Amino acid sequence: MAETAAHAARPAHVEEHTSTGLPNTKLAMWLFLGSECLLFGALITTYVLYRGASQTGPYPSDVFDIPYTSVSSFVLLASSVTMVLALTAAEKLDHVRMRLWLLATAFLGMTFVGGQVYEFTHFYREGLSLSTNLFGTTFFVLTGFHGVHVTVGILMLLSLVGMSSTNRLPDDPAFPVEMVGLYWHFVDVVWIVIFTVVYLIPNAPPK
Amino acid sequence: MSEHDTFREEIGEEGLADPRETGRPHRPHPSAKEYIRIGMILAVLTSLEVWTSYSGLPHGLMITFLWVMSAIKFSLVALWFMHLRFDDPRYSRFFMLGLVGACVLYLLVLLSFRVFAR
Numbered sequence: 305m306a307e308t309a310a311h312a313a314r315p316a317h318v319e320e321h322t323s324t325g326l327p328n329t330k331l332a333m334w335l336f337l338g339s340e341c342l343l344f345g346a347l348i349t350t351y352v353l354y355r356g357a358s359q360t361g362p363y364p365s366d367v368f369d370i371p372y373t374s375v376s377s378f379v380l381l382a383s384s385v386t387m388v389l390a391l392t393a394a395e396k397l398d399h400v401r402m403r404l405w406l407l408a409t410a411f412l413g414m415t416f417v418g419g420q421v422y423e424f425t426h427f428y429r430e431g432l433s434l435s436t437n438l439f440g441t442t443f444f445v446l447t448g449f450h451g452v453h454v455t456v457g458i459l460m461l462l463s464l465v466g467m468s469s470t471n472r473l474p475d476d477p478a479f480p481v482e483m484v485g486l487y488w489h490f491v492d493v494v495w496i497v498i499f500t501v502v503y504l505i506p507n508a509p510p511k
Numbered sequence: 512m513s514e515h516d517t518f519r520e521e522i523g524e525e526g527l528a529d530p531r532e533t534g535r536p537h538r539p540h541p542s543a544k545e546y547i548r549i550g551m552i553l554a555v556l557t558s559l560e561v562w563t564s565y566s567g568l569p570h571g572l573m574i575t576f577l578w579v580m581s582a583i584k585f586s587l588v589a590l591w592f593m594h595l596r597f598d599d600p601r602y603s604r605f606f607m608l609g610l611v612g613a614c615v616l617y618l619l620v621l622l623s624f625r626v627f628a629r
Contacts (some may be wrong), residue, residue: 326599334602338609345613349620374561378554385550388592392543393616402535482594493585499557500581504564 307348333483344494347449348501351442358437361396367427376419377499380454383412384492387485394481402477403465409488410461412429413454420451443502452500453491538597549591556584 390405432440467473544552595603
């Protein structure tokens with residue numbers, strides 16, 4: 305009841321100046337995501353450029369565990385589904401369900417990052433570090449950058465949950481949830497490319 | 512009605528935008544059921560990708576399949592989950608700017624270093 309009263313006391317939204325007819329925040333988010341494409345494009349290009357150029361092992365085939373990484377990929381895909389379900393709940397002004405789906409998304413994200421930490425630790429024990437060879441350098445930089453992005457996304461999700469719990473989100477929370485969702489889905493689409501380029505393609509046997 | 516009038520009508524005389532608006536949404540966002548359906552398609556495609564990598568198909572064919580499935584998954588997430596299919600096309604243009612830039616960078620660098628000829 306108190307939560308409803310607190311929501312009722314706040315304005316539903318505040319209009320903002322624009323020269324495009326589009327919300328500035330959303331436009332800026334898409335511009336940011338476009339620039340992120342260039343960042344990850346450069347990192348993926350570097351990985352492919354130096355693929356097979358390592359003079360010493362361990363090589364990808366020595367350390368990769370495709371079934372394990374496939375499970376991680378399923379977890380991240382599932383987190384995208386829970387994210388859109390959080391948005392659907394936010395659009396229906398169902399704050400409780402929205403918080404639950406946001407927490408589920410954050411939990412799945414943490415599972416993915418935990419899996420990545422385990423994988424990195426395992427690779428390190430196998431003798432692969434950032435400075436071992438070109439494969440180690442390009443692999444850890446690319447997947448490490450992605451892991452940092454997922455971690456930032458988790459912090460954003462937990463912030464949303466915290467703000468919602470303390471009634472600091474607007475009465476209609478769909479817009480902030482959509483903005484965080486855009487970032488989260490972007491992290492997912494980047495992983496879709498990394499999973500194929502880094503993990504699956506090297507697994508293909510040569511002619 | 513001139514183009515300028517249409518634009519003024521869209522953004523209002525004050526040049527204000529409601530932050531909740533998504534520009535010029537062509538269609539409403541999908542339902543929860545549709546999201547789950549897309550999620551299931553993504554899961555099936557991921558399983559197919561993993562199967563393909565172990566299938567023993569010729570190397571070139573395998574890589575083509577993997578790239579195609581990856582592109583389909585990428586498009587499904589961008590179009591449905593990120594709502595590019597439903598929102599104002601200007602958002603897509605911003606995203607495509609970065610995406611095309613990344614693809615051009617990829618091709619230019621790899622062609623310059625003759626990676627495809629290895």
